[in-house]
Amino acid sequence: MSVICTEIEFILPLGYRDGDGNLHRNGVMRxxxxxxxxxxxxxxxxxxxxxYLIIIVLSRVIVRLGSLEMVSTKVVEELFAADFFHLQQLYNKINQVDTDDAGLPGEAQGALGKPGLLQFPTSFTQR
Incomplete structure (x- = not known):
């Protein structure tokens, strides 16, 4: 019987600085x-x-970021662009989303033969 890994650790390139000045770089995405x-x-x-869809989705799947109690949409909104891009790429990779033909945010397309997976472009200036 094989074990499915449902959580992936990550390190943000820059990190999220909270209101107290603490830097949070290590996290876990499910x-x-x-x-x-x-x-x-x-x-x-x-x-x-x-x-805005990717903001909400990331806030749902990031289960830990540093010592933060929770990752809210506000936290995701306040990430540096490099960290946001990094998390989008990680999301697409671990959920096996094919980004070569990614549509606009919120456009549900099949990915790797899996209908219904959302594809989040890693750059909103691609088209």
């Missing part, structure tokens, strides 16, 4: 569930700005 990708679509922030 594999996304269908709910992680579907439920945020009902959020008013995503409905008014589809690019």
């Amino acid at each position: 594999l996304a569930t269908a709910g992680d990708e579907i439920l945020p679509l009902k959020d008013h922030r995503v409905q008014s700005n589809p690019a």
Whole structure:
């Protein structure tokens, strides 16, 4: 019987500095569930700005960042662009998302023959 690894450790290139000045670079991201990708679509922030989807999804799948008690959407919003890009790439990699033909944020397409996985572009200036 094989064991499925559902959590991946990461180190942010720059790190998140909290309100007390503490730097948080080490974290853990878990594999996304269908709910992680579907439920945020009902959020008013995503409905008014589809690019916000990745913010909510990342806040759901990052289970630890340094000594923070939780990773909220506010924390993800305040990440440096390099760290945000790093987390998007990690998300796409561990969830086996094929980013070669990634669509706009929130566009549900099949990835590696897996219908329904969302593909998050790692650069919003690709198109």
